[in-house]
Amino acid sequence: MISHAELIPLLNRIKNRIPEAQINKIVSDEDDAIIGAVKQVFPKATHSFCVFHQMENVAKKFRDEFTHKEDIPLQDLEIYETANELIVAENAIESTILHRKIIDLAKNTGLSEASRKVIKYIKKIYLNNIKLLAKGFLPETNNVMEQLFSLINDFVTQTRSLKTEGGMKNFFSNLFVYFNKRPFNTGRWRGLSPIERANILNS
Numbered sequence: 001m002i003s004h005a006e007l008i009p010l011l012n013r014i015k016n017r018i019p020e021a022q023i024n025k026i027v028s029d030e031d032d033a034i035i036g037a038v039k040q041v042f043p044k045a046t047h048s049f050c051v052f053h054q055m056e057n058v059a060k061k062f063r064d065e066f067t068h069k070e071d072i073p074l075q076d077l078e079i080y081e082t083a084n085e086l087i088v089a090e091n092a093i094e095s096t097i098l099h100r101k102i103i104d105l106a107k108n109t110g111l112s113e114a115s116r117k118v119i120k121y122i123k124k125i126y127l128n129n130i131k132l133l134a135k136g137f138l139p140e141t142n143n144v145m146e147q148l149f150s151l152i153n154d155f156v157t158q159t160r161s162l163k164t165e166g167g168m169k170n171f172f173s174n175l176f177v178y179f180n181k182r183p184f185n186t187g188r189w190r191g192l193s194p195i196e197r198a199n200i201l202n203s
Helices: 003-018 032-041 054-065 072-089 092-105 111-132 144-157 159-163 165-181 194-201
Strands: 026-028 047-051 138-140
Touching: 003 165, 026 032, 032 047, 047 159, 054 072, 072 092, 072 111, 092 111
Parallel strands: 026 047, 047 138
Antiparallel strands: none
């Protein structure tokens, strides 16, 4: 595993190419070496931790059991939505309230296997994220690189459907809807989709 000392020269090269005043935010995984190196080289920049993969992991556990989101029973849907709210919580109080809510929801004996897996997973995420929140880091979901890798993975998975004209049409139609109707999870436009954001800016 790469060390804090090894990352310093790399970040200094970035700093030499891009003035620090132009770097408003740095998004990374929760690696301690990265956190320490960024704090040393870019002390004034906001450092956020990427939670895109956390949300993907929650979604995957439900996709493995349910074909569509509409197929998820209401009690399980509440687990799904609360887990995602906890992941993007921007302070320890909000995160703890949501964690306690999930613990209460877990008492329901009729939950699906997907919900049980998410409950177990989210306990680890809560403990991890609350430590980062205590250090002043904020969750970030708009990580372009993570989204690109996820998109490539989905593309490879659906390659066979692209052999037909209808399959290709459906794939790109779903792609357009996904990126333009999916709401922002963090920042100023949290809860609004790109389409809703555009309508507000142009009204």
